[in-house]
Amino acid sequence: MRSKSFEGFMKGVFLASATMAIIAIILICVFIFSSGVPFIAEYGLFDFLFGNKWKPSNKPPSYGILPMILGSIYVTIGAVVIGVPIGILTAAFMAKFCNKKLYRFLKPAVNLMSGIPSIVYGFFALTMIVPIIRERVGGTGMSILTASILLGIMILPTIIGLSEASIRAVPESYYEGSIALGASHERTVMSVLLPAARSGILSSVILGIGRAIGETMAVILVAGNQARIPTDITKGVRTMTTNIVIEMAYAGEEHRSALIATAVVLFVFILIINGLFLIVKRRSAN
Amino acid sequence: MSRIIRFLVRFSALLTFGVLFFIVGYILFRGVAHLNPSIFEFEYTSDNVSMFPSILTTLMLVALTLLVATPIGVFAGFYLMEYAKKGNKLVEIVRIAEETLSGIPSIVFGLFGMLFFVIRLGFSYSLLAGTFTAAIMVLPLIMRSTEEALLSVDDSLREASFALGAGKLRTIFRVVLPVAMPGILSGVILAIGRVVGETAALMFTLGTATQLPDGLLSSGRTLALHMYMLSTEGLHVNESYATGVVLLVIILLINGLSTFLSNKLTKGR
Amino acid sequence: MDKIVIRNLDLFYGNFQALKNVNMNIRENEITAFIGPSGCGKSTLLKTLNRMNDLVEGCRITGDVLLDNVDIYGGNFDVNMLRKRVGMVFQKPNPFPMSIYDNIAYGPRTHGIKKKSRLDEIVEGSLKAAAIWEEVKDDLKKNALRISGGQQQRICIARALAVEPEVLLMDEPTSALDPISTAKIEDLVQDLKKDYTIVMVTHNMQQATRVSDKTAFFLTGEVIEFGNTDDIFSVPKDKRTEDYITGRFG
Numbered sequence: 181m182r183s184k185s186f187e188g189f190m191k192g193v194f195l196a197s198a199t200m201a202i203i204a205i206i207l208i209c210v211f212i213f214s215s216g217v218p219f220i221a222e223y224g225l226f227d228f229l230f231g232n233k234w235k236p237s238n239k240p241p242s243y244g245i246l247p248m249i250l251g252s253i254y255v256t257i258g259a260v261v262i263g264v265p266i267g268i269l270t271a272a273f274m275a276k277f278c279n280k281k282l283y284r285f286l287k288p289a290v291n292l293m294s295g296i297p298s299i300v301y302g303f304f305a306l307t308m309i310v311p312i313i314r315e316r317v318g319g320t321g322m323s324i325l326t327a328s329i330l331l332g333i334m335i336l337p338t339i340i341g342l343s344e345a346s347i348r349a350v351p352e353s354y355y356e357g358s359i360a361l362g363a364s365h366e367r368t369v370m371s372v373l374l375p376a377a378r379s380g381i382l383s384s385v386i387l388g389i390g391r392a393i394g395e396t397m398a399v400i401l402v403a404g405n406q407a408r409i410p411t412d413i414t415k416g417v418r419t420m421t422t423n424i425v426i427e428m429a430y431a432g433e434e435h436r437s438a439l440i441a442t443a444v445v446l447f448v449f450i451l452i453i454n455g456l457f458l459i460v461k462r463r464s465a466n
Numbered sequence: 467m468s469r470i471i472r473f474l475v476r477f478s479a480l481l482t483f484g485v486l487f488f489i490v491g492y493i494l495f496r497g498v499a500h501l502n503p504s505i506f507e508f509e510y511t512s513d514n515v516s517m518f519p520s521i522l523t524t525l526m527l528v529a530l531t532l533l534v535a536t537p538i539g540v541f542a543g544f545y546l547m548e549y550a551k552k553g554n555k556l557v558e559i560v561r562i563a564e565e566t567l568s569g570i571p572s573i574v575f576g577l578f579g580m581l582f583f584v585i586r587l588g589f590s591y592s593l594l595a596g597t598f599t600a601a602i603m604v605l606p607l608i609m610r611s612t613e614e615a616l617l618s619v620d621d622s623l624r625e626a627s628f629a630l631g632a633g634k635l636r637t638i639f640r641v642v643l644p645v646a647m648p649g650i651l652s653g654v655i656l657a658i659g660r661v662v663g664e665t666a667a668l669m670f671t672l673g674t675a676t677q678l679p680d681g682l683l684s685s686g687r688t689l690a691l692h693m694y695m696l697s698t699e700g701l702h703v704n705e706s707y708a709t710g711v712v713l714l715v716i717i718l719l720i721n722g723l724s725t726f727l728s729n730k731l732t733k734g735r
Numbered sequence: 736m737d738k739i740v741i742r743n744l745d746l747f748y749g750n751f752q753a754l755k756n757v758n759m760n761i762r763e764n765e766i767t768a769f770i771g772p773s774g775c776g777k778s779t780l781l782k783t784l785n786r787m788n789d790l791v792e793g794c795r796i797t798g799d800v801l802l803d804n805v806d807i808y809g810g811n812f813d814v815n816m817l818r819k820r821v822g823m824v825f826q827k828p829n830p831f832p833m834s835i836y837d838n839i840a841y842g843p844r845t846h847g848i849k850k851k852s853r854l855d856e857i858v859e860g861s862l863k864a865a866a867i868w869e870e871v872k873d874d875l876k877k878n879a880l881r882i883s884g885g886q887q888q889r890i891c892i893a894r895a896l897a898v899e900p901e902v903l904l905m906d907e908p909t910s911a912l913d914p915i916s917t918a919k920i921e922d923l924v925q926d927l928k929k930d931y932t933i934v935m936v937t938h939n940m941q942q943a944t945r946v947s948d949k950t951a952f953f954l955t956g957e958v959i960e961f962g963n964t965d966d967i968f969s970v971p972k973d974k975r976t977e978d979y980i981t982g983r984f985g
Contacts, residue, residue, distance in 0.1 A: 194549060195549070197542040198546055198550075200542065201567060208578045266482060269479070274479065288725045291724070295660075295720065298665065299690050300489075302697070340482070366472055396571065425573060425666060443577050446574065454566050457569070458565060
């Protein structure tokens with residue numbers, strides 16, 4: 181290990197490895213966009229994004245993905261409504277309301293939650309939540325509501341993870357200052373610590389949204405998968421992600437391009453969400 | 467007011483962890499009953515839908531993916547933490563790429579893998595295509611764990627090594643790496659968990675063949691894929707539960723191991 | 736004989752000038768102490784002598800540092816060889832998380848010594864030179880982190896000696912230790928000067944008087960006064976030196 185040239189060589193190997201991440205991203209962008217964009221260009225961006233008929237087997241086929249875009253948005257909003265408040269409050273509990281012994285148990289539990297495969301979550305929802313919704317609320321049980329509940333559960337660890345770390349990172353002096361003014365522990369946490377941690381909490385929500393929008397397998401099992409604009413939350417819906425998986429297997433040439441084009445739209449959504457996340461992170465670092 | 471807040475946070479935590487335990491317990495409870503030997507038969511037939519080939523396929527895929535992704539991820543971490551100067555433009559770009567990669571949904575990875583590895587490079591549905599796709603997916607994870615592990619190594623150890631006349635390479639491999647190892651391993655193990663649980667990305671790259679792959683270029687299915695196929699076909703609900711149990715147990719073990727290792731890192735030696 | 740000659744040395748961290756026009760001759764087989772208030776450049780100068788400052792971003796020097804009359808900042812100078820010849824002991828003991836044996840053997844192994852018997856010799860010799868052989872000889876496999884701070888520091892000294900340096904740089908080596916360990920190390924250092932040239936940064940003036948032959952007084956990056964320790968402490972030429980050693984400022 182002593183020669184200078186070996187040192188230089190290894191440095192080159194390390195550098196090459198570091199650039200792999202960049203190469204991977206570039207490749208992904210190139211292939212996804214180059215396979216999907218021509219279709220969008222030919223079909224028409226407006227018709228594609230805002231067309232509300234997705235009927236690939238018609239003659240001529242129509243490929244409007246508005247129902248899927250709305251589907252993704254609706255289930256994501258649902259997931260956020262369910263998952264974010266519970267997640268933030270749980271994070272507050274873990275950071276400021278539970279004792280050390282319990283915490284040592286809960287922290288790995290959160291990690292476990294984020295490690296459970298989506299298929300297991302989906303299967304659970306299929307066998308447990310769908311029948312309940314069917315009986316108590318109506319419809320087939322496979323609906324926006326079900327998917328939202330499922331996704332809400334699935335993004336909990338994402339929200340909790342980052343939010344809890346942010347709450348913990350708030351300087352002790354903020355806490356002490358508030359307590360010294362006579363505010364209770366609970367009020368201090370809510371009115372002082374949470375707002376102080378807001379950029380970390382916001383980051384976690386953005387990450388959670390990204391996770392919800394990108395989720396596929398769990399959603400497929402419980403969302404109903406009808407490709408039309410849903411009219412109420414007990415109706416089934418298809419998301420951009422599930423649309424791709426469901427039809428890819430038997431898609432013909434043009435149909436497949438349309439599906440890849442859907443992935444392009446999804447990708448752009450994700451890039452925007454990621455960009456937001458990075459901006460919030462940069463802003464909070466200053 | 468305080469009481470309401472206290473109630474709300476306690477209730478939320480209860481909800482969160484209650485749901486977790488319920489899911490784990492439910493799957494284990496319903497599935498253990500169906501863990502009979504036939505499901506571990508070596509051959510898969512449409513009758514006994516054995517999960518054994520899937521288990522083996524999963525192991526193969528995990529091993530191959532780690533083989534590809536770990537050196538790249540760890541070496542990348544070395545460069546970012548031990549060689550690059552602060553504020554280096556390349557480092558910034560790599561970090562952005564790393565963050566972006568970790569936010570991409572698995573279906574997009576799956577499509578990319580299909581377009582690039584399966585079609586363009588001609589691997590068709592295969593272990594090879596699945597491996598490379600999964601490797602790209604877990605790369606940011608391993609990179610980040612390595613970076614954090616290296617960060618936690620006290621600089622004074624590096625200084626001591628340099629002051630004795632050792633070069634960077636020796637310092638990294640003999641002094642820094644042994645100390646950072648638990649953290650790096652913890653990341654690798656989490657990567658295993660990610661690969662084991664993955665479905666969408668593998669569906670379009672590894673494929674879903676029911677038999678054991680007999681070579682790098684042949685297809686197979688992992689446990690998670692197997693569970694998905696069973697769930698959508700709807701014929702073998704019991705076996706789905708059983709597969710779920712096996713998956714959960716694997717994930718539990720993996721998470722336990724990872725937690726244990728990262729505790730070792732933070733506790734010091 | 737002058738082991739190290741420093742000529743017109745300026746050092747900048749970015750735009751901040753940490754050392755101003757330093758000129759000094761360090762004699763062989765003597766102990767030279769650097770004293771002065773915090774942040775005045777003592778450790779910085781020390782680190783120029785084995786080019787550890789190279790590791791700091793944005794650090795720039797002008798001027799010469801000569802070791803045996805050769806400029807160590809010259810183009811072809813092998814930095815790793817320099818650090819073999821000029822060893823360093825740090826303020827806080829920093830043994831590697833390895834066995835005591837491996838700690839000491841690390842340096843020699845780095846510089847190509849592989850034979851076990853030779854390594855055994857070196858380990859024993861260094862531990863003896865650091866006056867800690869008797870205490871650890873029965874348990875060389877023990878992890879170096881499990882011994883006391885004072886012992887760890889002597890292990891670090893032994894580790895530095897194991898590469899057979901000519902110069903030993905010590906950056907406040909006893910400031911993190913208890914009085915008994917401090918005394919042991921001070922005795923050790925006085926013994927070592929027979930075979931090594933020693934440069935020591937210290938915050939403790941009594942230590943400088945006890946241990947060193949020459950002393951340099953630093954203030955905001957400049958060497959205010961440099962001379963025999965006895966002279967500096969009894970008849971300082973500069974008023975600032977006098978103020979410092981009489982404790983008017985610290």
